[in-house]
Amino acid sequence: MSYSKTKVDAILNNGVSRRGFLKGLLASGAIASFPGGALARNEAINTKIPYLGKKSYETFRNACPRNCYDTCSIKSFVKDGVLQFIEGAQESTFTNGGCCVKGNSYVRRVYSPNRIKYPMMQVGGKGSGTWKRISWDEAMETIAKKMLALKKEDGNLLGAALTKYSGNFGITHYGVEGMFNSIGYTTRLAGTPCWPAGIDAQNFDMGNMWTNDPEEMKDSKYIILWGVNPAATSIHTMKYIYEAKKRGVKVVVIDPIFTETASKASEYIQVKVGSDGLLALGMAKIIVDAGMHDKKWLKKNSKGYAEFEKYLKTIDLNEVSKVTGLSLDLISDIALGFAKADPATVWIGYGIQRHSNGGSIVRAIDALVAVTGNIGKYAGGSRYGHLSTWGFNYHALSMPKPEGSVGYENAKTMGEFGHGAGGDAEKPKYNDRYLNINKTARELINATPKVKLLWVACKNVFAQDFNRQQMIKAFTSLDMVVVADQFFNETVKWADIVLPVATQFEEYDVNVSYWHYWLSLNEQAIKPLYEVKSDIEIAALLSKHMNRLEKDSCTYPQHLDTKKWTAKEFNKGIYDMFGIKSWKELSNGPVKAKDKVPYADGKFTTPSGKYEFYSEQAKEYGHTALPEYLPVREAYDKFRLTTPHSRFSLHSQFQNLDWMEDINPEPCIYVNPTDARVKRLHNNDLVAVFNKQGNLKVKVRITDNVPSGTVLMFEQWYNNKIYNVNELVDDTSSDMGSFKTGAPGVALHDTYVNLRKV
Amino acid sequence: MQKAFLVDSSKCLGCNTCAMACKNQYHQDTGILWRIVRNIGHEDYLHDENNILPSLVAYTKAPEVDGLPLERFYSSLACNHCENPACVEICPVGAHTKDPDTGICKHDQSMCIGCGGCVKACPFGASKFNVRLGKAEKCSMCWERQDDGKLPACVQSCPVEAIALIDIHDPKYANVGEVGAVGINYAVDAATKPSTRFIHPKMPKKIHRL
Numbered sequence: 001m002s003y004s005k006t007k008v009d010a011i012l013n014n015g016v017s018r019r020g021f022l023k024g025l026l027a028s029g030a031i032a033s034f035p036g037g038a039l040a041r042n043e044a045i046n047t048k049i050p051y052l053g054k055k056s057y058e059t060f061r062n063a064c065p066r067n068c069y070d071t072c073s074i075k076s077f078v079k080d081g082v083l084q085f086i087e088g089a090q091e092s093t094f095t096n097g098g099c100c101v102k103g104n105s106y107v108r109r110v111y112s113p114n115r116i117k118y119p120m121m122q123v124g125g126k127g128s129g130t131w132k133r134i135s136w137d138e139a140m141e142t143i144a145k146k147m148l149a150l151k152k153e154d155g156n157l158l159g160a161a162l163t164k165y166s167g168n169f170g171i172t173h174y175g176v177e178g179m180f181n182s183i184g185y186t187t188r189l190a191g192t193p194c195w196p197a198g199i200d201a202q203n204f205d206m207g208n209m210w211t212n213d214p215e216e217m218k219d220s221k222y223i224i225l226w227g228v229n230p231a232a233t234s235i236h237t238m239k240y241i242y243e244a245k246k247r248g249v250k251v252v253v254i255d256p257i258f259t260e261t262a263s264k265a266s267e268y269i270q271v272k273v274g275s276d277g278l279l280a281l282g283m284a285k286i287i288v289d290a291g292m293h294d295k296k297w298l299k300k301n302s303k304g305y306a307e308f309e310k311y312l313k314t315i316d317l318n319e320v321s322k323v324t325g326l327s328l329d330l331i332s333d334i335a336l337g338f339a340k341a342d343p344a345t346v347w348i349g350y351g352i353q354r355h356s357n358g359g360s361i362v363r364a365i366d367a368l369v370a371v372t373g374n375i376g377k378y379a380g381g382s383r384y385g386h387l388s389t390w391g392f393n394y395h396a397l398s399m400p401k402p403e404g405s406v407g408y409e410n411a412k413t414m415g416e417f418g419h420g421a422g423g424d425a426e427k428p429k430y431n432d433r434y435l436n437i438n439k440t441a442r443e444l445i446n447a448t449p450k451v452k453l454l455w456v457a458c459k460n461v462f463a464q465d466f467n468r469q470q471m472i473k474a475f476t477s478l479d480m481v482v483v484a485d486q487f488f489n490e491t492v493k494w495a496d497i498v499l500p501v502a503t504q505f506e507e508y509d510v511n512v513s514y515w516h517y518w519l520s521l522n523e524q525a526i527k528p529l530y531e532v533k534s535d536i537e538i539a540a541l542l543s544k545h546m547n548r549l550e551k552d553s554c555t556y557p558q559h560l561d562t563k564k565w566t567a568k569e570f571n572k573g574i575y576d577m578f579g580i581k582s583w584k585e586l587s588n589g590p591v592k593a594k595d596k597v598p599y600a601d602g603k604f605t606t607p608s609g610k611y612e613f614y615s616e617q618a619k620e621y622g623h624t625a626l627p628e629y630l631p632v633r634e635a636y637d638k639f640r641l642t643t644p645h646s647r648f649s650l651h652s653q654f655q656n657l658d659w660m661e662d663i664n665p666e667p668c669i670y671v672n673p674t675d676a677r678v679k680r681l682h683n684n685d686l687v688a689v690f691n692k693q694g695n696l697k698v699k700v701r702i703t704d705n706v707p708s709g710t711v712l713m714f715e716q717w718y719n720n721k722i723y724n725v726n727e728l729v730d731d732t733s734s735d736m737g738s739f740k741t742g743a744p745g746v747a748l749h750d751t752y753v754n755l756r757k758v
Numbered sequence: 759m760q761k762a763f764l765v766d767s768s769k770c771l772g773c774n775t776c777a778m779a780c781k782n783q784y785h786q787d788t789g790i791l792w793r794i795v796r797n798i799g800h801e802d803y804l805h806d807e808n809n810i811l812p813s814l815v816a817y818t819k820a821p822e823v824d825g826l827p828l829e830r831f832y833s834s835l836a837c838n839h840c841e842n843p844a845c846v847e848i849c850p851v852g853a854h855t856k857d858p859d860t861g862i863c864k865h866d867q868s869m870c871i872g873c874g875g876c877v878k879a880c881p882f883g884a885s886k887f888n889v890r891l892g893k894a895e896k897c898s899m900c901w902e903r904q905d906d907g908k909l910p911a912c913v914q915s916c917p918v919e920a921i922a923l924i925d926i927h928d929p930k931y932a933n934v935g936e937v938g939a940v941g942i943n944y945a946v947d948a949a950t951k952p953s954t955r956f957i958h959p960k961m962p963k964k965i966h967r968l
Contacts, residue, residue, distance in 0.1 A: 051783060051902040085782045088915065098915035104778035107785065231771040235917045242769065242918055258965075260771050263830035267964040325968045647773050658788045659781050663774045663795075670828075703828040707968050 057084065061587055063511035063520035064103050065173070065504050066650045067166030067194070069214075069234035069385075071513035072099045073520040073590035074106075076505060083107055083505055083526050091589030094215060094516045100235050101663070102650060108659040109503060110529070114719065115486055116500040117530035126476055126494045136531065136541060139497055144545035146453055146480050147183060148553060156406040158433050159452040161187035163440060166194065167458030167485075167653070170509035170522060171569045172536055172562060175396030176457040176484075179539035180432075182399035182556035183546065185407020187451055189443070190434040191743025193464060197353035198384050200736035201362035204615040205370070205627075207605030209740075210388055210598040212345070212381035213517050218243040219379040222341030223251045224334075226365060227276065228349030231260035232647035234515065238264075250341075252334060254279070255349075257642070257712060258705040269334065270707055272325040273640060273749070274355050274632025280364035281629055282320035283335035284371045285312040292339040294373025301602045302370060304614020304626070311626050339372050343380035350385075351644055356633035356747040359736025363618075363627035370611050376599035389512040389519065389577065389593050395568040396536055400555050408433040436743040439731045441470035445477060452479040457501075457535055462490035463652035463717045463724060466731040466746055469694055484538060487656055489717060490724070500532040507534035508562040510569055510583070517593040519578050521586035524562065534562050621739050630735065637691045637752035639675065640710045643725040644749075652717030667723045668701045670712040671755070676702045679755050689713070691753040694727035711753065728753055760841060760861035761899060762926045762953035763913075764935050765833055767798060768960050770920040772832040776912035780836070783900070783911040790886050792897040793836035793912055798941035798959060799826040808886035817881050817945035820938055823959075831959035833939050834921055836897035836912070837884040838952030839863045845876035845885055845896075853894075857901065861927075861953065864898040867891075881945035882952065926953055 062074035073089035086106055088095040099106075109115075119139035124130025134142075150159040162180045180186045192199075202209040217223060217240040230237045238261070245251045245266060253262040254269045254276065262268040271279055287293055288309060298305045321328050338344050346369050353362050366375075366382045374380035401407075407430030435443035435451075440461060444451050454475070461475075462468055475481055475494040483495040492498050506529065509522040528534075533541070543556035570583045578591045585591070599611075606612045619625040648664040649655035655664065669689060671681060681687060685700045689711070698713065706712050715725050729751045737744035777793045786792060790808050799822070843863045845854040853869035854876055856862070865876075865885070872892040876885040885896045900910035908914065913921050924931040935955030938946040945952075 051900065051906070053902070053906050054908075085911075096917070098775065098779070098917055100917065101773050101775045101778045104775060104782040104915060107782055231773065235771065235773055235775070238771065238918050258827060258830070258967075260773075260830060263827065263962065264769070264771065265962050268962050268966065270967045272968065326966065330966055647771075659778065662781075662789060662791055663777055701828060704967070705827050705830070 052079070060523045060525035061089070061521050061589065062086070062504055062525060063170075063509070063522045064099065065168045065170040065509065065511050065522070066102070066653065067169055068650055069230075069513065069515035070094070070100065070236045071169075071511055071516070071518070071520070072103050072236070073518060074099060074103065076525040078525050081526060083110055089520070089590055092518050092520075092592070094236055094518055095590075096236065096239070101648060102654040105654055105657050105659045106503070106505070108657050109486070109654070110505055110526070112487075112657060114488065114656070115529070116488060116492070116498055117532070118500060119531065120498050122496055126481065126496060127472075129493070136533070137545070139499060140541045140545040141549075143480070143482055143497065144542060144549055147546060148550050150452055151184070151553075154449060157184040157186045158408060158449050159187070160455070161189065161435070161444070161451045161453065162455045162457070163189035163437065163459055163461060164457040165192070165437070165459045165464070166651070167460070168504070168535070170504065170511055171392045171394070172396045172509050172534070172565050173458060174394050175536035175539055175565070178397040178399040178536075179542060179556055180455070181397065181401065182539070182543065183554050184401050184405035185430050185432050187433040187435060187447070189437040189440055191437040191737065192741050193438050193746055195350045195353065195385060196737030196741040196743070196745040197359035197734040198348065198350065198362040199741060200621070200739040201353070201359040202366060202382075202384055203740050204618040204623075205363055205366045205606075205612055206375070206599065209385055211383045211386045211515070212379070212598055213595070214383070214515055215240055216379040217241060217345065220244055220343055220345045221249055221379075222338050222344035223249060224338065224344075224346045225251065225253045225255075225261055225265065226346050226348050227255055227352035228347050229255070229257075229259040229261045229644065231264065233645050235647070237515075250337060256707055256710060257644075260647070269326065269330065272323065273642070273710065274357060275324040276352055277357060277361040277364040277627075278320050278629045279324045279326070279331065280361070280368040281312065281315050281627070282317055282324070282331055283338070284368045285315050285317065286332050286335040287339045287368075287371055288312055290336060290339070292336065293371045297373035298371070301376070301604070302611040302613055303606070303608040304612060308367065308613035308626055311628065315629075343377045344372060344374050345369070345380050345383060347383040351749060353734060353736075354745060354747060354749045356732065356734055356750050357630035358734040358745060358747065359623070360627065360630040364629065367613060367627045370613070375611060376597065376602060378597050378600075381598065385514045386598075387514060389517055391571070391573045391577070392510070392569040393571050396565055402552055402555055405430065407431055434742055438466065438733065438743055438746045440465045441467045441474045442731065444474035445470065454478050454481045456481065456483040456485075456491055456495070460485070460489050460491045460652040460717065462494065463726065466726055466729050466748065467693070468724065468726045484535060487719070489652060489656070499538055500530060501538075502528050502532045502534040506532060508566040510566050518590045519574070519586065519593070520590040521566070521583065523587065536560060536562060536565060617739065621736070623735065633732065633747055633750040635752050638754040639752065640749075641689070641725075641728060641751040641753045642710055642712050642749050643715045643729065643751070644712070646714035646716050649714070649716045651715065655716040656719035666699065666721065667713065667716060667718060668699045669755075670701050670703050670706045672704055672706050672708040672710070673702050674708040675711070676700065679757065681755070681757055686758050687755045688758050689728065689753050689755055691728055691751070693730050696723060696725075696727045697758060698723060711755065759859060759925050760839070760927045760953050762839060762861075762924050762955060763836070764922040764924045764955045764957070765835070766920045766922070766957040767831055767833050768957050769918050770795075770832045770834060771918060772797065772829060773917070775915050775917060776834050776921055779911040779915035780897070783903075786895070787888055787890055790888060790895070792886065792895070793834060795832050795834045796942045797829055798831040798833060799823045800828045801942055808888070817948050820940050820942055820944040820946050823941035825961070826941065826959060833942055833956065834912070835882070835944075835954065837863055837899070838882050838950075838954045839899060840948070840950035840952045842950050844879040844881065844950050848875040848879040850875065860901070860904075862899045862901050864901060865894065865896050867893050867895055870894050881948045881950060924955065926955065
């Protein structure tokens, strides 16, 4: 058998201090008895990463900081300063001792040869691929000089823009926004591409976005999983759903796609895309007509029920059947089954509100749950998400502006969920300028005053943002683009300077979830590799250089320690909620917030203090006051393209790792057999998928998991493969989002395409 | 005692956490998976370049299944820790051993001479050939972890308890699961007597399509 020296070198050439590690193994005698692994130094030594017994490892507490429901609590095993393997923390009943497929690839992510190791400058210009290694000082001085030059030229710093989103949801990472706060009034790409329409909907209805503990679902008596696929996106919740199902509880999946979750449900209902709102209203009508609504709860806890009931009278059930594609018998069966069960719950997925009528769908489903009195009930609820455990100090974020800073006058204020919100209590004379994150390309091109410098952190703009044909134009029109990242992705390709960022194993942080109720400390488990720095360390270094060039131009501390800064995030509210006295207790394992059922006391934070079927606020924001049916965006091409999340990636993270490629090697497009016949396609044919936005080529897989007329591609970033679903997605807005997040969401599942065999 | 994996395809979501948890623990070379999650009824696009399937001996294949959709039902398979393992039989240097206490089929790579006998003899493709090292490797049921009071990495990490560890000699487990797989390339009635037990997949009771 042949050895490939170059391959070995490629595997080895990732800079880890391996010599000492191997020496340790040799000394322990363990090296002899284990098969070959990626850490083998050369072909003469064969070793795997062996399991050496609990006592051989130093363990650390970590947390998965990705934009994920599950936000796993992690236990890391380190030997000789090298991260060996991770496990899910067993203290958390939610993580339950195991991370998902993505989490289990973390070791490879940390030691991947493809990691960005040093600050680099693209000396050949954006997109040229001609990079030069530079020192941190050189990088930060270049950026600081540019910032100061901008300020001098324009008289303010609005030419400096920040786009940051969900690449790392650790609390200290809000220090990136803090960095921009600390230099003056700047420009922020604000809003959220993720869940804004649903946030607004729940806020109109209940005055908050607050969800029951997912662990309660094991005790629910009827579960509707509506447009949500936890088997791919919240796999740790599946065990509670299985537990309920085992007890004979009906688990109904309503989804246009026959998902992995649907395949394990008691009943699957394929609904026409975008008609979910009308289905929920039809179900509510059937329940009210049958007199099975919770009159007592509605009387006591709701506002505008009479108006809603009157509106339901105008709903034509035959029309509901026609629009949703479901028989009346079936709709009745589900509606009455749901109404009879106590408690019954609906989990609303985020995909459902990524439609032009998304917010209205969430309001209609909320109304259905409210009509049956399942709001405020243990194991009930209209589940969407929550931020109730996120009450940290946001110390890293709360940086004052330098004295004399000039900014934007009369700026619109940001909602509380805006990931650019400054948090100033009193209204200052000036404000930051907010651009719509969901129209990033367009906003960057058209902004006046002009954006000249863009800082990208915790985000892969080219993978996640829409209308990306315009994005290249937007990026090339900027004087300077700085990207802080871990891998050379497409956004880095269009940057001038790239800064290597630490993984969570290389810094301290603290993490909570927007779904479950656990709190995890993230300890620094290993020394940062190469020259990587955490986001807040980068901010401190920028401050050092800005202040050296111009005294008092940046208020960010110039020296900091991620451990001390993590400690500064805690407060009494957090301690009380989680029943701990000090954050240090978290090194014994994650803890859970004290049990609390949302709205159990009937107190809602709406203007009326009640559940609002009739919402004046909704009206103010240009919507109907009642949760009325709104038809979905009209088709503009042959097939609807839906681009949900793959179980093998979180946005553009994880799928780029070679370990993940071993499991899921390449992208594909799923096409219904009927459509495949019309287009004369066979499995593994290469097709061009195209529309008015752009086109891409991908292999076909034929399956009736997708309905005829809909094609599906997962949203992923493959290293060394040209594949990006946002080639095809435009930036058409969803109905809601402006109320709480500062900008409407994106109707990304209302994209249409055509196919051609190539 | 014969320790064995119980694979529950009625629960398995195909998430591949088990396969990745194995890599997380052992860091196999790129391209090598000791555990592979196999799509029941739709295996045509799966390839494994590190072993030879089918093996040198012809066996009855698992029965076909109809009507199971693409990428929805799975069997997660690693070494089947056979009662009469072909790898132990064929290995000329004793690198493959069968633990008399637990029934686990262990492989010690330091003794392996890379003859590839086990790779060809195993009816299930459990032994992989590592081209870089010129040696074989395979799942040894995390015996080191088990000795230390832990579950195998795959069993511990499965988010829905779709892989369990059982003892097929224990009367308690006598009627748990089926001996044979369905809808995947699997040697039924192999003389090696594989220990893995299967719970077969089921579609939801009611499905309403447009």
